[in-house]
Amino acid sequence: MGKVDGKGKDWLDFIYKKKEKWAYCFMKDAYTLGIRSTQTSESFNSNLKDYLNCKLNVCRFMEQFDRVLEQNREKEITSEYDIRRKTPRLKSNMPILRRVSSLYTTKVLELFQTEVELSMLAHIECLEGNTYTVGKSAFDNETPCKSRQVVWIREGQMVSCSCKKFERVGILCWHALKVLDREDIKVIPPRYILNRWTKAAKDDTVLDVAGRRVVEDPMLDVRNRKADMVRMVTPICDEAANNEEDTHFVRNEFLEFQRKYKEYKEKKKGGDGNPTTEHALHLKKKKGGDRRSKRIPSCIEKKKRAKKAKNTTISNSQDSLRSSTNPSQDISDVNVGCFSDLEGLHNIQIEE
Structure with missing residues (x-):
């Protein structure tokens, strides 16, 4: 900021006030x-x-x-x-893994097993009181990773790590697992097993923001009812198919039942006072006709069309002017026509 003489300081201050929304380092608790x-x-x-x-x-x-x-x-x-x-595959027979394998889903169990493997490679040092520092051991000139501080409270079996992975993801990090192993805790405390990542997460009723029950699959009940009816009809069809007479009888009964069901549907539909909108035929068309399917002409084409129309108008006006300047020809044409009509009448009188 000193190099640019404070230019843009107001903008930087405004952005810094909302740092929790764009800076990842401020979202560890989210x-x-x-x-x-x-x-x-x-x-x-x-x-x-x-x-x-x-x-x-x-x-x-x-x-x-x-x-x-x-x-x-x-x-x-x-x-x-x-x-x-199906039984999940465990990478080791540790008690802590056997316990969570019956609770966690497959994907979450894989993530948790990775954290357990990292905790086995970590080193731990005890600081003052109930605070520990946990880091990854370096092998073959590897660069050691950053150490984290973990606080362990024995009374309530509570553990808190500075990496905040449990607060962000919902599973314990390998730093906290190392401390639990140090304290000889072979079972994860129930408070650190979120119901969201368990197999029984969908057993309870799920509500939306408005408090309404969320239906997992709206067509599930329909498929169950259909399967129940098919289960009732299938044995009858299998038994009747062995005999032609039985098949004919069952077919006639099905046709009769189909007729009765149609009458039932018509009666039920006629009893409803409100018109049904279950089956929409089509969308409402926009007024004003269909959209133009032809392409829009360019300005050059418009000029050519205007010029052609102008030439046509000029030629028509010239023809009309030429006919008006020679009236004798028109009069002679009229006289000839009248003379021919009189001659025709004279011939008719002679024949009579």
Whole structure:
């Protein structure tokens, strides 16, 4: 600031007041889950780009968007099945890993195992009281990483590290795990196992900002009811297919049931007082006709068209002026026409 004689000092002071919003070093206490500001948007855009096209209208876009959501739901259901039915692979048989393997999801367990491996390579020094300094041991002329201070409170089994990883991500860092190992704590305190990263995170009811219940999959109940009806009908079809007479009987019963169901739907639809808007045929068209499909002419083409129209007007005016300057010809034409008409009448009288 001294080199530029204080120019831009007001702007710098204004930006510095909002340093917590743009400087990463001031966001250590923010619960960001390790996600950058644009990471979520970029991830969702990468999923959408395979289904979108600039020529799609609104209706087609919503169809493609629903298809992307359906695909993501299927992936989530598959991963949840793998989490609940498959046994995770542990890198070591440590008691602390055996305990969290039944709680954490697969992805979070992998991150936690990495932290445990780093804690095994760390060195620890006890400072005054219940404060420790933890750093990574250097091997083969490696550059040692920065040491962190960890505070351990034995009464409440509370641990706090200066790196603030638990406050940001929600899992304990390797500095805190090293202190727990030093204090002979083989099980992570329950306060440091967030329900968000556990397998039972979706067992409870999830509410949105307005306090409404968030439905995981709106079509899940529909699919369950459909599967229940198919389960009831399938044994009948399997048994009736063995005999032609039984097949004919079951087919007729199904047709009769279909007719009754249509009558039930019509009666139910007629009993509703309010018109239904469940099935929209099309979007409302904009008044004023369709958009012009032809391209807009350039200024040179406009000048040529104007010049051509001007020449046509001049030629028409010259023709009209020429006919007005020779009236005798018009009079002679009229006389000839009248004479021919009189001659025709005279011939008719002679024939009579």
